[in-house]
Amino acid sequence: MEAGNPLLDDYVLELTGRDRPRVCFLATASGDADDYVVRFYKEFAGGRADASHLGLFRRRRGVSDVRAHLLSQDLIYVGGGSLLSLLGVWRAHGVDAILREAWERGVILCGLSAGALCWFDTSLTAYYGSPERVNALGFLPWSFTAHYDSEPARREVFHRELLAGMQRGYAADDGAALHFVGTELHRVVSSRPRARGYALRKDGARVIEEELATEYLGAPAHEGRIRVRPYPALQRAFAAGAAA
Amino acid sequence: MAPRLVALGGHEFRSRSDELAIVEYLLRLTGKECPRICLLPTASGDPQEGIQRFYTTLDRFACEPSHVSLFRLERERVDLREHLLAQDLVYVAGGSMLNLIAIWRAHGLFSVMREAWERGVLMAGQSAGAMCWFEHGITASAGEPKVAAGMGLLPGSLCVHYARDPHRRTAYLKAVRDGLAPGFALDDGAGVLFEGRRAVEAFSARPDARVIRVLAGGVEVPLRPIGLRHRLGLNRDPAVDELRELRRAREQLRGVRARAFAR
Numbered sequence: 001m002e003a004g005n006p007l008l009d010d011y012v013l014e015l016t017g018r019d020r021p022r023v024c025f026l027a028t029a030s031g032d033a034d035d036y037v038v039r040f041y042k043e044f045a046g047g048r049a050d051a052s053h054l055g056l057f058r059r060r061r062g063v064s065d066v067r068a069h070l071l072s073q074d075l076i077y078v079g080g081g082s083l084l085s086l087l088g089v090w091r092a093h094g095v096d097a098i099l100r101e102a103w104e105r106g107v108i109l110c111g112l113s114a115g116a117l118c119w120f121d122t123s124l125t126a127y128y129g130s131p132e133r134v135n136a137l138g139f140l141p142w143s144f145t146a147h148y149d150s151e152p153a154r155r156e157v158f159h160r161e162l163l164a165g166m167q168r169g170y171a172a173d174d175g176a177a178l179h180f181v182g183t184e185l186h187r188v189v190s191s192r193p194r195a196r197g198y199a200l201r202k203d204g205a206r207v208i209e210e211e212l213a214t215e216y217l218g219a220p221a222h223e224g225r226i227r228v229r230p231y232p233a234l235q236r237a238f239a240a241g242a243a244a
Numbered sequence: 245m246a247p248r249l250v251a252l253g254g255h256e257f258r259s260r261s262d263e264l265a266i267v268e269y270l271l272r273l274t275g276k277e278c279p280r281i282c283l284l285p286t287a288s289g290d291p292q293e294g295i296q297r298f299y300t301t302l303d304r305f306a307c308e309p310s311h312v313s314l315f316r317l318e319r320e321r322v323d324l325r326e327h328l329l330a331q332d333l334v335y336v337a338g339g340s341m342l343n344l345i346a347i348w349r350a351h352g353l354f355s356v357m358r359e360a361w362e363r364g365v366l367m368a369g370q371s372a373g374a375m376c377w378f379e380h381g382i383t384a385s386a387g388e389p390k391v392a393a394g395m396g397l398l399p400g401s402l403c404v405h406y407a408r409d410p411h412r413r414t415a416y417l418k419a420v421r422d423g424l425a426p427g428f429a430l431d432d433g434a435g436v437l438f439e440g441r442r443a444v445e446a447f448s449a450r451p452d453a454r455v456i457r458v459l460a461g462g463v464e465v466p467l468r469p470i471g472l473r474h475r476l477g478l479n480r481d482p483a484v485d486e487l488r489e490l491r492r493a494r495e496q497l498r499g500v501r502a503r504a505f506a507r
Contacts (some may be wrong), residue, residue: 029315030289031290031291031315032289057287057288057338057339057340058339059386059387060384060387064387065493082315082317084351085314085315085347085350085351086348087345088343088347088349088350089343089347092346093386094451130430168391201392216316
């Protein structure tokens with residue numbers, strides 16, 4: 001849901017392999033902010049998708065059977081905001097367990113900022129100013145930070161935490177998306193030409209930060225279709241990381 | 245002085261005389277000429293329109309209003325603890341009790357709220373914002389009304405919107421009969437003032453709004469609340485006009501600073 005840039009939205013919609021995928025938006029991290037929900041419908045309704053949203057602040061209105069609704073989706077889209085609030089509210093409503101079930105059953109999960117941080121085991125949130133480590137849902141057994149280019153303090157803290165024993169993981173610039181299949185990284189794509197994904201791990205007393213091959217979705221070769229190609233270099237890098 | 249808390253069965257920041265009477269009551273309880281009052285709208289996800297209504301309503305009173313939005317802390321950059329401890333009155337708005345408790349817990353706010361309460365900041369809350377202080381409340385956060393755990397700073401249970409929401413009443417009485425610690429039931433427009441863990445005053449801003457003590461076994465004992473009145477139009481206090489101008493000037497200054505900072 002980048003303003004004026006539909007590339008990543010198109011990408012996730014195409015991943016569903018459906019003409020009119022069922023897409024549900026969770027704006028929990030923003031407190032179900034009305035304007036955010038409206039923006040979602042503007043982007044995703046109107047023929048492209050069968051769009052709905054799940055509000056957790058006014059449950060008396062809206063979706064009654066949360067589990068059935070989420071399990072019936074092709075794509076679940078999680079908005080940004082406060083990671084801590086999102087985790088707290090999801091746990092209070094049992095939505096975390098339902099999302100895990102949906103993911104295991106093949107529903108595609110995606111999200112940006114807090115909506116991306118939430119899926120990892122350990123994430124950096126900068127909610128109170130300086131970035132801090134948060135234990136998130138752990139569907140993906142890695143560490144993660146978003147906004148890697150726009151918030152420089154995140155790099156410093158991410159490196160420090162890796163040296164302090166945080167598990168290896170990934171970082172993404174604004175506009176870059178990491179696509180995981182199962183728990184393994186499958187592709188890195190972007191909606192901005194210069195946005196990149198990164199893999200980070202500790203090696204002895206230093207941190208190895210690798211820039212990942214990132215496909216810009218706006219390049220001519222991409223228009224109208226998605227190329228699927230494996231990343232042998234990347235897989236090797238991670239085999240090495242795992243062995244170290 | 246014992247920590248004080250006001251539980252409200254249902255209240256909104258609107259310009260109706262009964263809603264204003266409650267605001268006036270809360271401000272007067274602070275004992276300050278120009279109390280600092282902070283709104284915490286967490287339970288409803290910090291909606292802008294609710295926050296705006298708070299400011300619009302408070303504009304007619306001698307006070308210094310502020311709000312803290314946990315969902316936008318990133319932008320607002322306040323030290324929450326420091327800000328809350330500096331208040332005379334903290335008002336917790338309604339919404340989803342389940343979410344309120346979950347979010348406060350996630351942000352580590354239980355201890356901050358307790359500290360502010362113990363240090364003498366008058367705490368007030370309506371609906372979910374009232375029930376959260378007790379051991380238990382009756383919430384409709386997940387659809388049908390059911391028992392939810394609060395922070396437990398006050399003993400027993402609280403049920404809000406008692407007359408307006410018969411399902412809530414049914415669920416509450418059943419829960420108490422099944423062994424839930426008893427407590428209070430409040431209609432919209434009514435409330436109770438607690439000093440320490442003790443209820444010391446029942447009040448009502450509407451003729452038909454009740455304060456009910458609910459005893460073990462689900463026995464309802466209506467109390468006789470004191471009546472609150474606010475006479476519209478009679479609050480043309482010149483000091484309020486002066487304050488209003490001061491607030492505007494300060495907001496403008498803040499805007500100028502923010503713009504300068506943005507450059």
